[in-house]
Amino acid sequence: MERARPGRQEEGGRESLSHRCYLGAVWYLRAVAFVNFLAAVWVSFGNDLRRHNDDEFFTPYLLTAGFFSGSVSLFLAVTMRRRKRAAWILNLVLASLTLALASLALALPVYRQHAQNWFSVVLTALFVAALLGGRREFRAKGDRSNPKLAASVAAGGLLTVSLLATALVTATNTDPEAGHSTFLQRWHYGVLRMVSLAYDDIHFGSITTPSWANVLINIMGTALVLLVLYAAFRSRRVVDPMTGEDFGRLRVLLDRHGERDSLGYFALRRDKSVVWSPSRKSAVTYRVVSGVSLASGDPIGDPEAWPGAIDRWLSQAREHGWAPAVIGASEEGGTVYARHGLNALELGDEAIVDLAEFTLEGRAMRGVRQAYNRIERAGYTVRVSRHEDIPTGEMAELVRLADDWRDGDTERGFSMALGRLGDPEDGRCVMVLCHEGERPLGLLSFVPWGDDGLSLDLMRRDRDSENGLFEYMVLKLIQQADGFGVRQISLNFAMFRSVFERGSRLGAGPVLRLWRSLLSFFSRWWQIESLYRANAKYRPVWEPRYLLFEKSADLLRITVASARAEGFLEAPGPPKWLSRRT
Incomplete structure (x- = not known):
């Protein structure tokens, strides 16, 4: 509705x-x-x-x-x-x-x-x-190249589909005098079938085609018209990228207000664009995917200026016909977005380890202690350093290893990943590197979270390394955190964490248990439950994260756009002639 x-x-x-x-x-x-x-x-x-x-x-x-x-x-x-x-x-x-x-x-x-x-x-x-x-x-603007593109699609598509229809008519013509029909008659018949399936509309004495051929021709005609309309009504896709000045201003805002949101540093991704508040004290960073203006985390900067940036971002989305959405907003940011007419849906929880409260003691930490001791006895070593302190040649080798250790060809992440390991501008990031002798076996990379926090960006390991390697590396980072002034660490995001937690409790209702069973089933492919279990080992503080959207009817588009942005869904690229721009 x-x-x-x-x-x-x-x-x-x-x-x-x-x-x-x-x-x-x-x-x-x-x-x-x-x-x-x-x-x-x-x-x-x-x-x-x-x-x-x-x-x-x-x-x-x-x-x-x-x-x-x-x-x-x-x-x-x-x-x-x-x-x-x-x-x-x-x-x-x-x-x-x-x-x-x-x-x-x-x-x-x-x-x-x-x-x-x-x-x-x-x-x-x-x-x-x-x-x-x-x-x-009706104010939503299309791409400037749409008229020329639609005309090209219409001309090229009509020629191609009409010739295919003519060939299909020729191949399936069952009339006894089929040889008496001319090419122009068969072409005319095929073009009319592209528009109509009504038998009384078309009269050709020497052409008779089966119903399935007529339906196929009509489907091709319908697909062509929809393709032309799509080309004519496409939303604007090319969005102005962030400039060097934008990056500089964002870094200044992160220096002043970066402690508010553990995802703030990910606003510096180079595939994002930015909308500033009128005072330039706040900004919303976003990326347009599948007709969705997808922002992530909270706005950057002074919370008092957030409404101005959100207003401009929403106005821009409506101007171009984009569906506005935010993934991974905190409760504070989600509340402000909700005041601007967006609806909230809880996605899951972020695991935050408060180092002042963290301890390895107790029965609940037994599994982590055992993993730590096993890796320690195996002779593994861990080095923690800032990216800026790693020599250039070594960093290049780590980037290569991270690519080799990656599961699949796609670099995943959007809302909670930077996507540029080893960039010289990210010197304040922290690298946790694990070795067996001289051989690197795994790495963790963290981005700054204000002055005293770190937020997990990347985790990779050699597939032949021991299980428990990540636990060992995280604990080593916690042991050395004082040397870097770190007081809190944000780990992975656990989608639907509350479902797994409450669904396993005594007295959980049938709907909750069914929902938990479905998520456990899909976890075989998407690691939903395993991420929750991996985070829960550290007894973290769970901070809820939200999806914000304007209309429920746009949820499917937003889901697809989010999956594409995060790298879980890859859409086939359009033909070159369709993506051509003026």
Whole structure:
């Protein structure tokens, strides 16, 4: 269900009416898409609708009974819901043209005598009125290259699909006099089948094709139209990257306020862009993925200036039709985001080790002690140092080893990973390196968290090394933390930690136990439970982290965008001709 933005009612009746018109236009397209798809699968109903247009009746805008018109109207409903200006213009032009032609037809007695035609004109007129009344809502801009790209896709796609359709018609023509048809006739037949499956619409005496071939041609035509519409309505993808001045200002803010959020340093990722508050005392860093403006962690800088940065970030997202979302916000940051109309969903918990309270004593730490002692007896050694104190040649070798030890080809992480081990600008990061003699076996890299904290960035180890190596390295870091002025360490993020914890307790309800079982099943591939167990060994303080989003309908897009940003999902790259830019 669509939800009005906060403050809309206070902005006056005109704005409220504009929003209602926006919703009316979107729901009209959704309803038409539903009826079109229903008519496509309900043969008798679809034939009744088609006979209306064959006789003396006509149907409202975009209602033509078929998968083709259903797919187009559904796509337009989606783009209109995202407030795309180009989609609004296209609908207004086509609907106005339909309304004008239908109104002229009503001047003829043969059409005027049928109530169905009056109903169609009224319904189309209401849709046009909703478009005009909601025009202020459709502000989302597309990419500047969209018109040229859409024209290229339409021209190249029409040529390719029409030739494929002609070849399919030639190969499947079952008419006894198939050889009498010309290439132009077969091409014409194929092009018409791209638009319509109605048998009465096309009459070629020497061409008869099976139903499956007609359906396949129609599917190709539908896919082409959707591809053209996609190219025409794409959101802006190229976002201005952060400049050297932006990085410098962010580092100044992190020096002043970096202790507030353990994820603050990850705002310096080079694949992010930045939106500043009017006072320049705060900023939101984000990345656009799959039409989602994805921010991570809390805003950077003075909390009193956070609202100004959030307002500008949300305004930019709405201007370009992006779905705004935040992953990994703390409770403090999530509260501020929620005041700006975003909804919160708890993702999991961050494990934070308070070194003043940490101890290896007690039965609960027995497993960690045993792992530590086993690795210690094996003769392993650990060295802890700042990145800036590691010689250049050695750092280059560590970067190579980290790549070799990585599980897969993709460097994962976005909200809690820096993604640039060994960069000279990250000299204050801390490296924990484990050796067996002269041979490196594992490394941990931590980024600064204010003046007295560290936040885990990267953990890699040789696959042939002993189990318990990471526990040994973490404990060695804790032992040497005073030498680096470290008082707290942020470890891995545990998704759905509370489900695993509460679901294993006595008296857990059936829903919670089922949810825990499902997560345990998926942990075979995504290490959900194992990360929780690995963190829980240190008896950490658990700090909740949240997902913020504007509309529930965007959750699927946000999930896909987050998975892509974190490196868990790789989308195949578009063809070069489709991604070409001006």
